Amino acid sequence: xxxxxxxxxxxxxxxxxxxxxxxxxxxxxxxxxxxxxxxxxxxxxxxxxxxxxxxxxxxxxxxxxxxxxxxxxxxxxxxxxxxxxxxxxxxxxxxxxxxxxxxxxxxxxx
Numbered sequence: 504x505x506x507x508x509x510x511x512x513x514x515x516x517x518x519x520x521x522x523x524x525x526x527x528x529x530x531x532x533x534x535x536x537x538x539x540x541x542x543x544x545x546x547x548x549x550x551x552x553x554x555x556x557x558x559x560x561x562x563x564x565x566x567x568x569x570x571x572x573x574x575x576x577x578x579x580x581x582x583x584x585x586x587x588x589x590x591x592x593x594x595x596x597x598x599x600x601x602x603x604x605x606x607x608x609x610x611x612x613x
Contacts, residue, residue, distance in 0.1 A: 583608040
């Protein structure tokens with residue numbers, strides 16, 4: 504009989520939790536990479552996105568803006584960053600640092 508806290512769920516060793524079959528990861532890599540390349544290509548010249556990329560890259564002790572993009576599409580920033588990208592993509596000329604999504608992401612990031 505399992506201890507009370509493990510009654511409903513057995514603990515999986517940490518090393519096994521990280522193992523994903525190669526076919527699953529390799530199948531996702533190309534499409535995720537293409538999507539991130541698309542986002543970066545669309546935004547890399549925009550001053551406001553450059554600020555976001557620089558700050559996010561700094562979280563990883565990097566100055567590489569593409570690293571910043573990867574950080575923004577992970578952790579707690581994903582939804583806010585995606586909202587910024589959608590807002591920008593719909594109307595690039597009106598995207599600025601006064602947009603609600605930019606302000607929220609900046610507060611979380613800076």
